[in-house]
Amino acid sequence: MERSTIVRVHDGLHARPATRFVKLAKGFESDIELIKMDKSVSAKSSVKLMLLGVKENEEVTVRATGADEIEAIEALIGYLEDPHAGTADEASAEARAAEPAAPVKSTVASADTIIPGTRKIRGVAASEGFAIGPAFGFFPAEIKQENRLLSQDEISAEAGRLTQAFATVQRRMDASLDATDLAESDRGIIAALKDIACDDELTRAAEALVKDGMDAVSAVIGATSRIAADFASMDDPYLNARADDVNAVGRQICLALLGQDDANLDAIPSGAILIADDIGAWDLARAPLNRIAGVICGHGGATSHVAIIARAHGIPAALGLGPSIHDLQEVKTIALDGNSGDVFPDPDQSTADRFHAQIGAEETERQALKAYKNIIPKRADGTIIEIAANLGSLEEIETAQEAGAMGVGLFRTELLFMRHIHLPSEDLQTETYMKLATAFAPDPVIVRTLDIGGDKPISGIDFPDEENPFLGWRGIRMCLDRPDVFKPQLRALLRAAVHGNIKVMLPMVSDIGEVRATRRLIDECAAELAVEGKDHRQFDLGVMVETPAAVMIAPMLAKEVAFFSIGTNDLTQYIMAADRLNPTVAKLNDVTHPAVMAAIELTTKAGVDAGIMVGMCGEAAGRVDLIPAFVKMGLTELSMSPSSIQRAKKCVSELALG
Numbered sequence: 001m002e003r004s005t006i007v008r009v010h011d012g013l014h015a016r017p018a019t020r021f022v023k024l025a026k027g028f029e030s031d032i033e034l035i036k037m038d039k040s041v042s043a044k045s046s047v048k049l050m051l052l053g054v055k056e057n058e059e060v061t062v063r064a065t066g067a068d069e070i071e072a073i074e075a076l077i078g079y080l081e082d083p084h085a086g087t088a089d090e091a092s093a094e095a096r097a098a099e100p101a102a103p104v105k106s107t108v109a110s111a112d113t114i115i116p117g118t119r120k121i122r123g124v125a126a127s128e129g130f131a132i133g134p135a136f137g138f139f140p141a142e143i144k145q146e147n148r149l150l151s152q153d154e155i156s157a158e159a160g161r162l163t164q165a166f167a168t169v170q171r172r173m174d175a176s177l178d179a180t181d182l183a184e185s186d187r188g189i190i191a192a193l194k195d196i197a198c199d200d201e202l203t204r205a206a207e208a209l210v211k212d213g214m215d216a217v218s219a220v221i222g223a224t225s226r227i228a229a230d231f232a233s234m235d236d237p238y239l240n241a242r243a244d245d246v247n248a249v250g251r252q253i254c255l256a257l258l259g260q261d262d263a264n265l266d267a268i269p270s271g272a273i274l275i276a277d278d279i280g281a282w283d284l285a286r287a288p289l290n291r292i293a294g295v296i297c298g299h300g301g302a303t304s305h306v307a308i309i310a311r312a313h314g315i316p317a318a319l320g321l322g323p324s325i326h327d328l329q330e331v332k333t334i335a336l337d338g339n340s341g342d343v344f345p346d347p348d349q350s351t352a353d354r355f356h357a358q359i360g361a362e363e364t365e366r367q368a369l370k371a372y373k374n375i376i377p378k379r380a381d382g383t384i385i386e387i388a389a390n391l392g393s394l395e396e397i398e399t400a401q402e403a404g405a406m407g408v409g410l411f412r413t414e415l416l417f418m419r420h421i422h423l424p425s426e427d428l429q430t431e432t433y434m435k436l437a438t439a440f441a442p443d444p445v446i447v448r449t450l451d452i453g454g455d456k457p458i459s460g461i462d463f464p465d466e467e468n469p470f471l472g473w474r475g476i477r478m479c480l481d482r483p484d485v486f487k488p489q490l491r492a493l494l495r496a497a498v499h500g501n502i503k504v505m506l507p508m509v510s511d512i513g514e515v516r517a518t519r520r521l522i523d524e525c526a527a528e529l530a531v532e533g534k535d536h537r538q539f540d541l542g543v544m545v546e547t548p549a550a551v552m553i554a555p556m557l558a559k560e561v562a563f564f565s566i567g568t569n570d571l572t573q574y575i576m577a578a579d580r581l582n583p584t585v586a587k588l589n590d591v592t593h594p595a596v597m598a599a600i601e602l603t604t605k606a607g608v609d610a611g612i613m614v615g616m617c618g619e620a621a622g623r624v625d626l627i628p629a630f631v632k633m634g635l636t637e638l639s640m641s642p643s644s645i646q647r648a649k650k651c652v653s654e655l656a657l658g
């Protein structure tokens with residue numbers, strides 16, 4: 001039996017999703033294959049799955065043969081279409097293990113622009129930040145193939161040794177995974193390495209070589225280097241980086257065969273810059289990371305596991321320096337700029353001074369901002385200014401809470417609709433909004449109803465071809481025309497409101513009739529739920545102010561709704577008549593233009609006069625250069641990306657001090 005689907009797993013079947021898919025597949029007796037184009041692999045091998053290179057939005061077929069084939073297909077197709085469905089525990093475990101994002105371009109000037117004449121080697125910027133410290137070389141001896149030919153009667157003992165060595169490495173990895181002090185992100189990485197160590201593809205390839213008469217060490221090196229070469233040749237930097245993981249696992253198995261301990265990082269001095277040709281993620285995750293000030297490697301790139309660990313622990317890193325890494329073996333001091341990937345061996349005094357100053361400034365800012373995490377910023381008159389988070393999925397909850405978000409000012413529901421091949425059911429939506437509300441209760445969570453149009457179609461809704469999709473059938477306009485899409489969302493929101501402080505806002509409103517029609521639908525939904533005996537609660541209804549029409553009728557709108565949230569991203573493009581996606585008119589798409597600022601002020605005044613809350617959830621809400629003006633206008637809620645929260649809290653708190 002087989003079924004095809006479109007993969008909705010973000011970034012495709014990479015390490016962690018592949019691991020989860022394999023775990024699911026192994027729970028069934030049936031033989032299961034995953035087929036892409038005309039290539040098919042066993043769904044029970046994560047190495048093979050990763051080598052299939054399945055990307056998001058690609059079509060694949062799951063084929064199962066056996067007693068439980070129907071259940072297997074149901075579960076695996078379900079995972080591919082909605083990897084985040086499942087228990088709350090699973091979802092939050094995934095959220096905890098979420099990889100820190102690849103480095104964004106730093107706003108801090110790169111050190112090399114200011115220090116001409118100093119020797120510099122450039123690597124890949126893999127984890128941002130500046131570091132300077134004593135160099136600590138980590139160059140474990142290479143394990144070479146013995147190329148020993150076994151006699152016929154040696155083969156079975158050697159195969160036994162091989163099995164033992166695999167088991168030893170798996171046990172050691174299990175012990176690492178059991179360690180209580182392991183960071184969650186590192187746990188995910190070690191689990192992925194263990195998966196490689198347990199993978200049938202690898203064990204069978206090594207066993208086959210031993211059965212052909214090759215010694216076990218050579219067999220492991222042969223098998224791992226073939227699989228690593230397959231990863232290295234793939235057209236995807238993330239999968240290329242998995243070659244290093246396979247080699248690292250192979251090395252551990254060889255060491256177990258040889259009865260040797262690997263070199264370790266226990267002796268690394270505090271504040272040192274670690275220099276290695278190819279450090280395994282497992283070695284790094286087990287190392288005393290609090291003593292490592294920076295990491296420099298000959299191998300690796302921004303998506304390698306070493307980079308992910310470095311980012312998760314805030315350790316600057318430059319990877320992929322190539323053979324020039326060996327020139328650093330004799331170096332005493334290293335300065336490292338993780339924003340640019342530049343490495344300065346034995347820097348001169350002025351370079352060193354510059355780095356020390358930059359590190360000091362960064363650290364001071366980071367530490368100082370932490371103090372604002374739990375601050376409740378207030379205006380001078382004591383009014384609380386809520387600093388909330390903009391979120392697009394449940395996976396982002398923990399980051400927002402860690403930053404100190406005072407609730408959610410914008411939950412974009414589009415992702416929930418785009419992740420599925422069908423429209424998400426009312427129950428699935430209820431569960432999602434409920435988890436969100438519960439996580440932040442009693443703080444408010446503002447959920448925006450579906451804001452989608454012809455520029456971003458989703459399956460289940462046919463959008464007409466439009467000359468100007470940004471001026472077309474989108475947001476509230478589409479929802480009101482499609483009660484079959486809108487009502488399940490409103491019903492789900494009414495049901496979820498029982499579990500926390502849910503508020504709902506409508507996007508793209510340009511006419512008061514849209515608010516009234518939505519209210520009628522909400523009442524209809526509430527009446528239906530009452531008849532069905534389903535628990536539900538009314539929520540505050542607000543509107544996004546993001547069209548010039550909404551600004552002009554703001555005094556009237558304010559009498560009909562509980563709050564405004566100004567969407568400066570769209571408001572700017574519509575006020576300025578400058579497409580927010582068109583770089584040619586980017587100069588005009590400027591929120592600080594007096595026309596846009598006037599629109600914000602008009603809206604805020606209308607809301608304040610009517611006594612309703614006025615917030616902002618467009619990108620401008622997180623800009624510390626504009627926050628003072630917004631607070632002065634009367635905005636009392638600013639919602640932004642979690643990374644801007646502490647800075648915004650500081651900014652508002654300082655305003656109150658005058």
Ligand code: PEP
Pocket residue numbers: 410412451546566567568569570571617618619
């Ligand atoms: C906005 O338009 O400012 C907004 C927050 O909504 P989006 O960016 O999702 O259109």
Ligand code: MG
Pocket residue numbers: 507546567569570
């Ligand atoms: Mg918008």
